[in-house]
Amino acid sequence: MSITPAVNRRILLAAHPQGLPRPADFRLDTQPVPTPAEGQVLLRTLYLSLDPYMRNLMDEIGPGYAPPIPLGAPVVGGTVNRVVASRHSRFQEGALVLGNAGWQDYALSDGSDLTPLGEMAQPSLALGGLGMPGFTAYVGLLDIGQPRPGETVVVGAATGAVGAVVGQLARLKGARAVGIASGPDKCRYAVETLGFDACLDRHNPHWAEDLAAACPDGIDVYFESVGGEVLDAVLPLLNSGARIPLCGFIAHYNERTTAGPDRLPRLLATLLPKRVRLQGFVVFDHYAERFEAFRRDMTTWVQAGDLTLREDMVHGLEAAPEAFIGLLQGRNFGKLVVRVAGD
Amino acid sequence: MSITPAVNRRILLAAHPQGLPRPADFRLDTQPVPTPAEGQVLLRTLYLSLDPYMRNLMDEIGPGYAPPIPLGAPVVGGTVNRVVASRHSRFQEGALVLGNAGWQDYALSDGSDLTPLGEMAQPSLALGGLGMPGFTAYVGLLDIGQPRPGETVVVGAATGAVGAVVGQLARLKGARAVGIASGPDKCRYAVETLGFDACLDRHNPHWAEDLAAACPDGIDVYFESVGGEVLDAVLPLLNSGARIPLCGFIAHYNERTTAGPDRLPRLLATLLPKRVRLQGFVVFDHYAERFEAFRRDMTTWVQAGDLTLREDMVHGLEAAPEAFIGLLQGRNFGKLVVRVAGD
Structure with missing residues (x-):
């Protein structure tokens, strides 16, 4: 795990898709890895979730429950991240968190959108059956x-x-x-x-x-x-x-x-x-009232073997656009997750 | 009020309407007035309710919540009736009841679909705001x-x-x-x-x-x-x-x-x-649990002048088809009721 990485690869929304997205609707870009200010953490993305709702955010007019993705901005998405640098009192360097870093290697956060994951045997499940x-x-x-x-x-x-x-x-x-x-x-x-x-x-x-x-x-x-x-x-x-x-x-x-x-x-x-x-x-409306019961129930059922969670894991950030297009066509088999970096 | 009437005029469904019903989809027919058997009453229709749902029952395939009207049968409809002959222990001759006599002057009933109305100043309201x-x-x-x-x-x-x-x-x-x-x-x-x-x-x-x-x-x-x-x-x-x-x-x-x-x-x-x-x-699902509260609340509001009920009254059974066609075009102004006979 490096805390002085060279570049931040980002996949940007290059065009509003017309119908099914095409690879040209996305653009790979590299930027210097950002530096956290006071009160921020730098996140390294380990796993990126790909979900159908993202398609709705790619249109010029959003669906109403979340803002549309601006052209030229990284595609949004839930992520499992490692905190690789912290200037935030609540998050230690090395902590594993659930975040919203989107389709990129690194992101900054003020912590308000992060959920500590503790130590999980299979942290990507926090993007799927346990998320x-x-x-x-x-x-x-x-x-x-x-x-x-x-x-x-x-x-x-x-x-x-x-x-x-x-x-x-x-x-x-x-x-x-x-x-x-x-x-x-x-x-x-x-x-x-x-x-x-x-x-x-x-x-x-x-x-x-x-x-x-x-x-x-x-x-x-x-x-x-x-x-x-x-x-x-x-x-x-x-x-x-x-x-x-x-x-x-x-x-x-x-x-x-x-x-x-x-x-x-x-x-x-x-x-x-x-x-x-x-x-x-x-x-999103239901987290405050029901998420705790959900995590408790689901963990019990998964540990008891009553509930099976299957992942469809693709490897490398650059694979995200094709995998996402396949998701919209039903080509995935299980929860689609991109493994962006080794832990 | 005669208890030995000559004929029973009935308006029958002559054809399943194609789109908006036309007068030719209905046929006026006369029959002898039926005679109640033991356990039956003979009803004289005073007021007939015309409601949009009836259109759905005129199609060959019904809407699911009520059976379609067979061709050649009287069109169905809620009615205010006078009991003109009774061989039923619960209903006296002369009683005013809410029934389902349909588009005809007279009908028989075994009493199971009748609701006593007591004495109402404006009994037709039992087909509208109070019904x-x-x-x-x-x-x-x-x-x-x-x-x-x-x-x-x-x-x-x-x-x-x-x-x-x-x-x-x-x-x-x-x-x-x-x-x-x-x-x-x-x-x-x-x-x-x-x-x-x-x-x-x-x-x-x-x-x-x-x-x-x-x-x-x-x-x-x-x-x-x-x-x-x-x-x-x-x-x-x-x-x-x-x-x-x-x-x-x-x-x-x-x-x-x-x-x-x-x-x-x-x-x-x-x-x-x-x-x-x-x-x-x-x-229809809600009568058992809620109708009593409804009648109590509505009667209170109407008597207090908090709620106004307007009727659009047409006269004579033979006017029902045209009035019904107008209802489907929004030509009525208030609850559409046919006054079939004087009380």
Whole structure:
């Protein structure tokens, strides 16, 4: 570990993506490593989280819950960092912290956005199942979806960072878990390793019919992070009184068109007679009240072997753009993390 | 009042309407007045309620919360009836009851769907503000919308059977009430008589901009009964944490097309970052738990002059089809009721 590094590599947003991002929308840049002022720490990024929400921050107009990334600025992102220099009384040099350093090797922080991680055997999990994506699953499923024993929970992207936790939490609460994923390997993993009751392969042209067959008692909770044709297939299967926690709609993030048909009337014509509750939520709202319970519960379940967390680790900061583009196409298998530096 | 009437006029569903119903979709028919069997009563219809939901029951496939009307059967509808012959121990001849006789002069009932009305000065109100539409407003606004003092409540069809009560209840709860209605007369009435803080005229091409100006602090509760361009105008004005009780979407009831643009992605992209709760409900679910409180509260408010109920009364059963078609076009002004027979 060097405290006098040569350069800070940064991946900047070079252009607002039109639809699916292309590599040219990003630019690698090098800068001198910054020097912390009084009250600051210098962070070295060990792991960088790649998450679908970042796509929304790349548009010229932001999504509303976080500001858009300015052109020429580093792409934002949650990170696991080592404090490599400190002029801050609360953070010692060498401490491991959860931060928001973004797509770069080094960053400064005044400490206000840092969470000490202590010593973790696998600190990258703080970006996945034990961090924001796992917490999204926990709050969305348990607090908003509220599955009851014997009910059926459906989640898209069943092996992704959020979906895998949703399915496993549903099972832990006594509900049936039905997933949707891309390809037979992910589906097999969802059933055999994660314990889903069924998982439908979206590459199978009959997947929507298979979903109906896999939900003979209908759907009570649909954890919505996909939108598009998954939502289309779910709507006719919803039971009266169903709940839809809405944390994302990745199928629409790259859309540049709003070509018809208009799917809104069908949505309303489903939600009304079926008394469905569709509830948008942003996980950042819930940290103060629920994060402690989440970390305690999740740690217990992971240590007891009741919950499996899979990572899809790519290596090197320069791999981030391609990996992120793949994430938006469902090419990752598990929580996507970039290993930026050795610990 | 005759107890040996000659004929029972019935208005039957002659065809499933294609889009907006036409007079030819209905057929007037006469039958002998039926004779009650043991355990039945014969009902004379005094007042017939016309409500938008009936349009949904005229399609070949029903909306899910109630069965579709078979071709050749009388159109369904809530009614105020006089019991003109009784072979039922609980109902005396001459009693005034709330029933579901539908679009006809007479009907039989086994009493299970009848509610005694006692003596009411204005029994038709049991079809409007003191009945199902008023109860829809009460449950939807108070239990689902939950307006807090100082918040802004928006409702379409502000002078209609439901909307007028929504606006007045919002004011009674200390919220601002902003309505949307068709034409300057209705808008003036909404503000001057019902006490709305503002009412926008949808015939004004600038109404959506005016809505934004009338909601300087955004919208906290949107009582959804319209859909279409009203929903479009409301979405960008919703505040974080807004609630949308969904009781109807009259703008889409007559749609035969789902031409684009696709408005679903924009809906999701609004509900998520704004943490909006969109909740479908069907008023029939809530009678057991809430109707008694509703009748007590509403009667108190009406008697105290805190709440005004306006009826749009048309005369004669044969006027029902045209009046109903006008209802779907927003031509009524107040709760639409057909006076079928003198009391």
